Amino acid sequence: xxxxxxxxxxxxxxxxxxTISEVxxxxxxxxxxxxxxxxxxxxxxxxxxxxxxxxxxxxxLYFDKPAAKAAVxxxxxxxxxxxxxxxxxxxxxxxxxxxxTLKRKLLNSALPSSLSVPAVSREDRKVNPATPAVTSRRDxxxxxxxxxxxxxxxxxxxxxxx
Amino acid sequence: MRTLxxxxxxxxxxxxxxxxxxxxxxMDEVLQAGNGEEALELLRADATxxxxxxxxxxxxxxxxxxxxxFLEQRQKEKLAQGVxxxxxxxxxxxxxxxxxxAAGAMGYICKPFVxxxxxxxxxxxx
Numbered sequence: 001x002x003x004x005x006x007x008x009x010x011x012x013x014x015x016x017x018x019t020i021s022e023v024x025x026x027x028x029x030x031x032x033x034x035x036x037x038x039x040x041x042x043x044x045x046x047x048x049x050x051x052x053x054x055x056x057x058x059x060x061l062y063f064d065k066p067a068a069k070a071a072v073x074x075x076x077x078x079x080x081x082x083x084x085x086x087x088x089x090x091x092x093x094x095x096x097x098x099x100x101t102l103k104r105k106l107l108n109s110a111l112p113s114s115l116s117v118p119a120v121s122r123e124d125r126k127v128n129p130a131t132p133a134v135t136s137r138r139d140x141x142x143x144x145x146x147x148x149x150x151x152x153x154x155x156x157x158x159x160x161x162x
Numbered sequence: 163m164r165t166l167x168x169x170x171x172x173x174x175x176x177x178x179x180x181x182x183x184x185x186x187x188x189m190d191e192v193l194q195a196g197n198g199e200e201a202l203e204l205l206r207a208d209a210t211x212x213x214x215x216x217x218x219x220x221x222x223x224x225x226x227x228x229x230x231x232f233l234e235q236r237q238k239e240k241l242a243q244g245v246x247x248x249x250x251x252x253x254x255x256x257x258x259x260x261x262x263x264a265a266g267a268m269g270y271i272c273k274p275f276v277x278x279x280x281x282x283x284x285x286x287x288x
Contacts, residue, residue: 026274075173093171097273100252117225
């Protein structure tokens with residue numbers, strides 16, 4: 001699917017890179033940069049956020065298990081084996097900060113729009129390799145872990161049903 | 163300083179508290195609430211027993227009752243009047259700022275933040 005005609009994808013991706021870097025550096029104290037490395041798959045933690053209103057956007061962030069664990073450690077600054085109960089909170093909050101900041105930077109603040117509460121779920125890429133058509137995918141690396149982000153510019157309802 | 167932090171993320175509540183302490187602010191007691199409704203319950207209890215808050219920091223985007231609805235209800239019930247409220251948000255657009263100020267917020271901090279930004283905002287308000 002192609003992005004809407006009036007959408008400057010390069011601008012979105014440039015701002016996404018800057019936003020990811022800002023969120024990880026300021027809030028978690030770690031560097032997160034675009035990377036050619038891709039997630040190895042397996043169990044993924046998927047964070048979905050919708051922007052609704054005069055503009056409709058859906059965003060998905062995928063953390064593989066090592067990345068999700070690293071995100072919890074970065075948040076808590078505690079190295080514990082009991083990290084899984086906090087993983088939804090950690091990846092959901094990272095998603096909220098990344099997409100909320102992107103929305104603030106890129107969408108016309110005069111237009112009414114709202115950001116959903118992040119929905120976190122688990123997905124097994126091996127079992128379900130088919131993924132919805134997406135407009136753009138970007139991979140990042142932090143603490144030797146990969147983070148995958150997909151921007152989908154279809155209306156939220158279309159994404160939810162695919 | 164007796165402070166209330168409202169955020170649905172327990173990790174973010176801990177992070178805000180850590181940022182307040184890193185910024186060198188004197189935090190005698192930190193109360194926490196997971197959404198606006200829980201925060202209102204704490205304010206109602208304070209009103210009953212005469213406890214006094216010095217500062218409220220509230221997230222905006224929360225389930226059950228969001229930060230703006232919390233502020234509006236607090237205003238309606240005349241709870242913790244005169245206590246400075248700072249909203250912590252990722253958005254900070256014009257519509258949000260207008261509504262937050264109308265509901266009694268004295269300022270807002272955009273996430274992602276660094277501890278010094280919190281310190282500067284609080285020092286400016288208190």
